[in-house]
Amino acid sequence: MTAMTPPLLETRSLGKIYLNDDVETPVLFDVSLAITKGEFVAIMGPSGSGKSTLMHILGFLDTHTSGDFLFQGEQTQAFDDDALARIRATRVSFVFQAFNLLPRTTVFDNVLLPLLYHPTIPTSEREARTNKAIAAVGLTDRATFFSSQLSGGQKQRVAIARALVTDPEVIFADEPTGNLDSASGAAVMEALQKLNDAGHTIILVTHESETAAHAKRIIRLHDGRVVEDTTSFKRRVANENTKLK
Amino acid sequence: MNSNDLLRTALRGLRTNRARAAMTMLGIVIGVASVALMLSLGRSFQSYILTQIDRFGTNTIDIFPVGLEKFGGNLDSLTLDDARAVARLSTVRSVAPVIVVGKPVRFEDEERSPMVMGTTREIFGNYGLELEAGRLLDAHDDDSTRFVTVLAADTARELFGDIDPVGRRVDIGGFSFTVVGVLKGMGSLLLQDLDSMVYVPFNVARSITAQKHVTYITLKAAADPQLAKQDILSLLRQRHRIRNPENDPDKDDVIVRSAEQVTSIVQSVTLGLTVFLGLVAAISLIVGGIGIMNIMLASVTERTREIGLRKAVGARHRDILWQFLCEAVSLTAFGGAVGLLFGTGMGWMLTRVASRFLGEVPFALSPVGAILALVMAAGTGLVFGVFPARKAARLSPMEALRYE
Ligand SMILES: Nc1ncnc2c1ncn2[C@@H]1O[C@H](COP(=O)(O)OP(=O)(O)OP(=O)(O)O)[C@@H](O)[C@H]1O
Ligand SMILES: [Mg+2]
Numbered sequence: 001m002t003a004m005t006p007p008l009l010e011t012r013s014l015g016k017i018y019l020n021d022d023v024e025t026p027v028l029f030d031v032s033l034a035i036t037k038g039e040f041v042a043i044m045g046p047s048g049s050g051k052s053t054l055m056h057i058l059g060f061l062d063t064h065t066s067g068d069f070l071f072q073g074e075q076t077q078a079f080d081d082d083a084l085a086r087i088r089a090t091r092v093s094f095v096f097q098a099f100n101l102l103p104r105t106t107v108f109d110n111v112l113l114p115l116l117y118h119p120t121i122p123t124s125e126r127e128a129r130t131n132k133a134i135a136a137v138g139l140t141d142r143a144t145f146f147s148s149q150l151s152g153g154q155k156q157r158v159a160i161a162r163a164l165v166t167d168p169e170v171i172f173a174d175e176p177t178g179n180l181d182s183a184s185g186a187a188v189m190e191a192l193q194k195l196n197d198a199g200h201t202i203i204l205v206t207h208e209s210e211t212a213a214h215a216k217r218i219i220r221l222h223d224g225r226v227v228e229d230t231t232s233f234k235r236r237v238a239n240e241n242t243k244l245k
Numbered sequence: 246m247n248s249n250d251l252l253r254t255a256l257r258g259l260r261t262n263r264a265r266a267a268m269t270m271l272g273i274v275i276g277v278a279s280v281a282l283m284l285s286l287g288r289s290f291q292s293y294i295l296t297q298i299d300r301f302g303t304n305t306i307d308i309f310p311v312g313l314e315k316f317g318g319n320l321d322s323l324t325l326d327d328a329r330a331v332a333r334l335s336t337v338r339s340v341a342p343v344i345v346v347g348k349p350v351r352f353e354d355e356e357r358s359p360m361v362m363g364t365t366r367e368i369f370g371n372y373g374l375e376l377e378a379g380r381l382l383d384a385h386d387d388d389s390t391r392f393v394t395v396l397a398a399d400t401a402r403e404l405f406g407d408i409d410p411v412g413r414r415v416d417i418g419g420f421s422f423t424v425v426g427v428l429k430g431m432g433s434l435l436l437q438d439l440d441s442m443v444y445v446p447f448n449v450a451r452s453i454t455a456q457k458h459v460t461y462i463t464l465k466a467a468a469d470p471q472l473a474k475q476d477i478l479s480l481l482r483q484r485h486r487i488r489n490p491e492n493d494p495d496k497d498d499v500i501v502r503s504a505e506q507v508t509s510i511v512q513s514v515t516l517g518l519t520v521f522l523g524l525v526a527a528i529s530l531i532v533g534g535i536g537i538m539n540i541m542l543a544s545v546t547e548r549t550r551e552i553g554l555r556k557a558v559g560a561r562h563r564d565i566l567w568q569f570l571c572e573a574v575s576l577t578a579f580g581g582a583v584g585l586l587f588g589t590g591m592g593w594m595l596t597r598v599a600s601r602f603l604g605e606v607p608f609a610l611s612p613v614g615a616i617l618a619l620v621m622a623a624g625t626g627l628v629f630g631v632f633p634a635r636k637a638a639r640l641s642p643m644e645a646l647r648y649e
Contacts, residue, residue, distance in 0.1 A: 061557055062643035081562045088642070089559025100554050100646055103547070104261045116250050117559035123247075162558070 006073030007034035008170065008201060009058055015066035016053055016224075027053045028224045031067070037169070040196045041203045042215035049221040051205045052097055052174050058203065059094045059172040060087050089117045093163040097174035097205070099155045101147040101162075107134065108143045111161045118166050133161040136191060138184075152179040160188060164195075171195065173204040177211055189214050246564045255571035268540045270580040273626070276533030277584025277618040278591065283526035284614030285592035287519030293599075293606045294511045298504050304470050305371055305504045306337070308477060309461035314500055321458035322485065322498040325451070328462045330480060336473040340464040341367035344450040348418025350443055352404040359400045359441045361417060363450015371463050372439065379411040379426030386425075386446040394422040398430035399440035417445065420453055431604075470503040477501050523614070530618065534625040541629035545637075546649055552637040553645025562638050569634035573626035581619045589615075 016028035027050045035041055035058075043051045056062040057069060060076070069076045071087070079087070093114065101110050112130045115121055121129070134143050137157035147155060156179045163171055173192065177185035185208075193214055196202045206212050220228035246254070259266040308331070312320035328342035346361040362368070366382045377398065386393050394415065401410045401424075410424045422445065431439040450456075466473035481499055482489055489496040552565050589610065596608040637645050 056643045061646075062641050085556070085559055085561040085564075088557060094557060096646075100550070100557070102261075102551060102554065109257075113555070114558035116246055116254065117555070117561070117564060123250075166559075 006070070007036045008072060010034040010070040010073070011058075011064075011067060012070070013067035014057070014064050014069055016050070016057060016062075017065045019065075026224065028057075028064070031224075031226055033219060033226060033229060035201065035203065037201055038196070038199055039201055039203075039217060040193075040215045041201075041217045041219060042212040043203065043205045043219045043221065044207065044212060045221035045227075050224040051221055054221065055094075055172050055174055055203065055205060059092055059170075060084055061094060085117070086119065089114065089119060090166065091168055092170040092172065093166060093168040095156075095159045095163045095171070095173040095176045097178070099159040101155055101158055103147060105147060106143070107139060107145050107147065107150070107158050107161075110147055110158055111165055114162060114166045121166065129165055129167075133165040134158075136164060137161045138187070153181070153184060156180060157184070157188070160191075164191075168200070170201040170203065173202070175205050175207070177206065177208065185211070246560070246567070251564075251567050251571055254568050255575060258568065258572050259575065262544070265540055265544055266576060269537050269576055269626070270583070272533035272536035272540070273577055273580030273622045274533075274584040274587060275536075276530035276625075277581050277615075277622050278588035279529040280523070280526040280618035280621075281585050281588030281611070281615050282592045282595075283522035284519060284611035285589060285609060286595060287515065287522045288609035288611045289592065289596045289606055290518060291512070291515035292609045293603065294515060295508065296605075296607060298508050298511065300373055303504045303508060304466040305463065306466055306470060306473060306477070306501060307461055307463050308481070308499055308501050310458075311498055311500055313461065319498045323459045323462060324457065325447075325459055327481060327484060328459060330484060331462065331464065331477055334473070334476045334480060336467050336469070336476045337464050338467045339367040339371055340462060341365045341371060342447060342459040342462050343368065344447065344454060344456055345460045346418065346445065346450050346454055348453075350400070350404065351416040352410075352413065355404045357400060357403055357441075359397070359443045361443045361445060361450070363445050363447045363454070365447050368444070368463060371465055374431060374439070375429045377427045377429045378409070379424070381426055382444060382446055387448050390448045390452060391446060392420060392422045392449055393425045393446065395426040395428060395444040396424055397428045397440045397442040397444075399438070400443055401427045417443070418453060466503070470505050474501050474503055526614075526618075530621055534621075534629075537625050538629045541633065545633050548634065549637040549640075549645050549648040552634060553640070553642045553648065556638070556645065557642035565634060565638040566631065569631045570627070573630040574623070576630075577619070577623045577626045581622050584618070584622070585615055588618075 011031050011033055014028060014031040015026070018025040018027060031054060043054065045051050053062070057064050071079075076084075102113065108130060111133050112126060115126045115129060131140070131143070134140055137160050139154060139157055139161065142150065142154060147158065150158065156176065160173070160176055163173070171192070176192070177188055180188060189211055192202050192204070202215075204211070204215070212218055217231045218228065219226060308323065310318065310320050310322040312318035312322075323342075325342055328340055331337060332340040341364050344363040346363055348361055349356050349358045350361065351357075364382075365387055366384065368374075369381050379395070382393065382395055385391070394417065396404070396410060396415075404410070404415065405413070410427055413424050414421050415424060416422075428440075478497070478501055481501075482497065485498055487496060487498065494500070552560075555565060555568075593608050596606045599606045637648070640648070
């Protein structure tokens with residue numbers, strides 16, 4: 001990677017104000033950060049600090065209201081619906097905090113869904129890929145269950161399988177272990193770790209320091225502002241320093 | 246997303262939400278069925294009436310006093326002399342004066358009150374009546390005032406049952422008549438039951454009713470009915486001393502009507518009827534539409550979230566639109582086809598039932614109505630299925646996913 005290569009995702013003084021019926025709720029202020037290909041980033045912060053909001057913007061699911069958001073150095077405001085759809089279909093995927101599975105639809109069909117909109121993965125590969133993603137989260141015996149017939153942790157794993165099925169470059173995961181026991185949580189983190197080792201960029205939100213420990217970089221939000229942005233190396237040094245004191 | 250995926254996604258969407266799809270389809274079925282039914286009934290009724298008129302020939306002309314049609318109008322403005330004078334016109338033929346005798350008819354213990362018509366033999370030809378047994382009335386019956394009668398099919402059966410009426414005697418208003426003939430069943434003509442008539446010689450009717458005027462006159466135009474009508478009107482105006490050069494119908498004391506005219510009246514009446522039925526059908530289409538609308542609106546929240554999710558995993562604006570369009574089209578196509586079959590079937594059954602009472606009622610389809618109904622159903626599906634989908638597809642995925 002040369003110095004000239006722009007970061008994969010970059011925000012400059014990015015702000016977000018939610019507008020509902022003339023009521024403005026400012027949520028993000030002056031967020032500037034850059035994420036390069038292959039990073040493993042954990043976003044942390046208290047509840048309501050804007051973590052999910054920031055993730056949605058970075059994952060092309062929502063729009064910001066001020067500042068800039070660049071993808072590979074290009075202003076995303078210029079992207080039309082088709083360009084955004086293509087990025088969502090092929091480059092990034094999202095594990096929602098609220099899962100967002102299709103109701104009255106089987107696990108298999110939920111996981112298959114992104115493949116229907118993928119422009120290059122051939123139809124013949126769909127079944128194998130879906131089954132593989134389901135197996136990766138340990139739900140093979142639940143493939144024909146409807147989403148309503150699953151436990152919270154199982155739903156979360158379906159959401160993760162759905163994010164893995166297209167094998168995207170960037171995986172956003174909003175508290176992917178929030179509903180899991182420590183064993184399955186560890187399994188999920190291991191899977192993400194492997195993906196990261198294979199070159200995928202991982203951006204996740206978590207409250208747990210164990211989970212965050214996998215990340216090489218932690219971005220901490222407070223009331224919509226970035227209050228800390230450190231790599232694990234810097235963190236270690238900082239930790240050493242506090243211990244020394 | 247390729248077209249195969251699209252169709253499968255749409256059908257899966259319908260299957261996933263069976264209740265919703267079924268209710269929507271029911272709305273479409275009801276709407277389309279009622280439009281198809283109403284319009285085909287209207288058309289069937291019209292063609293029924295027109296066949297009836299055709300049977301009696303468009304060159305038939307009736308002359309009757311204005312009082313038969315206008316309340317309080319003159320009822321005795323036509324006389325036998327009028328009929329004779331009309332018969333001498335070169336533009337007419339087969340003139341039959343009619344006196345209606347308001348008397349009951351009795352055979353042994355059976356009594357009926359059919360329409361008893363005192364008339365001449367020409368009437369049988371004019372109305373296309375055919376003989377089943379015996380003979381028709383002839384000139385001798387009239388000339389020698391014979392108390393003979395010809396019975397229409399239903400009257401004969403009701404009075405005599407299995408007995409052969411020819412040669413037997415019936416009592417009409419206290420006078421004894423010999424039955425000389427029985428007519429074939431003819432059904433009805435312009436909703437008037439031809440099979441419950443009784444015919445007696447004109448002169449006999451005149452003598453037992455002591456009536457000077459005739460109830461009406463029926464005849465055929467020799468050539469152009471329009472010309473015959475003109476001749477008749479000017480002759481009768483002259484005989485009745487009515488000056489009416491401006492042809493004001495209010496000044497005349499008789500009405501001369503050709504079947505041709507009746508045809509056009511019937512056409513406009515049945516058109517009105519069809520429009521009326523169409524409106525009734527449109528109301529049920531609207532009711533069906535409101536049903537569809539309700540179901541669609543009730544599912545907007547869920548569908549908006551679904552759209553949000555599909556967009557989040559890479560669906561394009563047009564993938565969403567096509568999916569919803571496909572769903573709407575499959576629903577309308579299924580529902581419309583079922584509705585059409587159902588409505589048409591009902592229409593066919595109703596005309597069969599009506600045929601038992603009114604004589605052959607032909608069944609007529611209304612392709613325009615069917616297409617109209619389908620288009621309206623499709624329109625409802627599009628407006629209430631695709632329009633909200635389009636709105637949702639414009640939102641960012643998160644906005645759609647948050648929708649409640
Ligand atoms: N659609 C919205 N309209 C208005 N305000 C919103 C909306 N979504 C989120 N917010 C507000 O934005 C703030 C940040 O929400 P967000 O979901 O990003 O927090 P979070 O950091 O992910 O919290 P948690 O850890 O609880 O998930 C909250 O105060 C919330 O009330
Ligand atoms: Mg959150």
